[in-house]
Amino acid sequence: MNCWLDKHSRLRSTGILGAFFACICLWLSFGLASATAAAKEPGPVISLVVDGRGVESDVLPLVRNGRMLVPIRVIAEATGAQIEYDAKKQRVTFDQKGKHVSLDINSRLAYVNGERVTLETPPIIVNQRTLVPLRFVSESLGYQVEWDATSSVAFVQTKPVEDRAVTVKESANPYVVQPNDTLGEIAERHGTTRSAIRENNYLSSEKLMIGQILFLPHEAKKAEHPLASKVQDKRLLSKDYWFPFNNASWYEPYGDSFGSDREWTESQSGSVRSHEGIDIMAPKGTPIYSVSDGTINRVGWNTYGGWRINITDKNGQFRMYYAHLSAYAPGLRVGGTVKAGQLIGFVGDTGYGGPGTVGMFAPHLHFGMYRNDNGRVVDPFDYLRYWEQNKVVSLFA
Structure with a gap:
């Protein structure tokens, strides 16, 4: 892992x-x-x-x-x-x-x-x-x-910043792990070494999972199974997009929770719905940053998402959805524009009820992506893993 x-x-x-x-x-x-x-x-x-x-x-x-x-x-x-x-x-x-x-x-x-x-x-x-x-x-x-x-x-x-989230030094050549892959075989096929891959990815072991993203070191050949071939829109795999937390923020390692079952519904009928995003657990009040340039199309309370904000990216292709916020940064409004890496809000535990409902779950950021042309939901996991290597630098770094 x-x-x-x-x-x-x-x-x-x-x-x-x-x-x-x-x-x-x-x-x-x-x-x-x-x-x-x-x-x-x-x-x-x-x-x-x-x-x-x-x-x-x-x-x-x-x-x-x-x-x-x-x-x-x-x-x-x-x-x-x-x-x-x-x-x-x-x-x-x-x-x-x-x-x-x-x-x-x-x-x-x-x-x-x-x-x-x-x-x-x-x-x-x-x-x-x-x-x-x-x-x-x-x-x-x-x-x-x-x-x-x-x-x-x-x-x-008030004190030195001690917590640091690690980012990969060389992230331009991401490889998607395939069935039966081993670290040694990947290294051999790409003209690099196991130790170089482990060091660049901060791997604690050589155990791999299918679909895992490995960032190959600079001396490696071009990835045989690049991340760009897996995602829907490779334009999002660029330095124009940022991870929603800065490089000094603490958050838990996250998995691909997209599509998992969620039992709470507004009707409280007992039906199960599909989770349309990725949850990243973090302390309440952790700053949240916009992943892209864009225009705010919705902001305010939502029964499921609590205090949330929707931002259409600069290309007009996707709507980025940030939910369960405890609060916003000042001055946000529908029609307003934001820049990639701009502070937009703070982690919270709001939602699953009427305005002001809190405490139904642990504080976290729910990040979702939707196609702007047809409203279809997109699994943002692979994009987040890529953007995780591009973070806003703390003002006190």
Whole structure:
């Protein structure tokens, strides 16, 4: 079997790390909406990702000049910092973990341990709360912050990224395992070695399965049974398509669950239906990316798929279906366009009921593909295995 994940990868707790993040969630409940909130969203929206997990909130953060603002008093008090406010000077100071921070309202100048720092956006007072740029607060506390302007989502990293999903180094020559194939025979026929194939594919053993995809190393001959001869549309086997998770996201190894039985139906008649996609199990809040350029044709609640989004690919050939999301990235709407590798939502456990139904199954991404001309469902498994070698690079890689 292919070891698609680094052997050291493991599922970690998704709890909020420290009061820093709890206070952000508190602030989000204060009702400070960003400019993007003016347009009605199709469902829950997440604008903040902390250590690779989306942080849910009731409202969108306040964004000014492209910068997210958070209330410094809530942050400081929630993290146990000593805070003081000089109303006459309109100056806020706080001390935490050996750091002394001082900043003035409506001034872009701040001081950290006596060293002057220029803020990207000045602190402001809204509803008697002092708000400062998230980047300044995070970096003052030793965190990393990145802003994804395309998706209008802020990313905060409090620790080194440790989990890495392994990708094949040489993926241009995929071979489909045939009946009675052995690794040695495949290597001999293609002018390479067993060890080279094992190393390139991270194989833990030489046991093969019919239909398994092996990526032959660069010195090998052209695959006798290439993946392009198996799939319906070889145009999708290109670097223009991306895997729906980034290279730092943890997810379980997945199999071809297409066509398997599913017992839950809207009518609850006890009938069995066929599964029209591939399920990839991952922690709730894991970011999901569009596999292709395309146009959104449906977004919102579906009885089976929960919060879902349908995107017609740029060639107009296929509709990509992402289901069971916990939330969307901001600003998605029917008719809107997305780019391959753009953040569109977050893993969840929604669906199998009316709007808001959760918990009917473990969190995962259901990914489906349908032909756009006749609506027929397509097994996306082989495409996903190919795209798995082309992932969005984490902002903190």
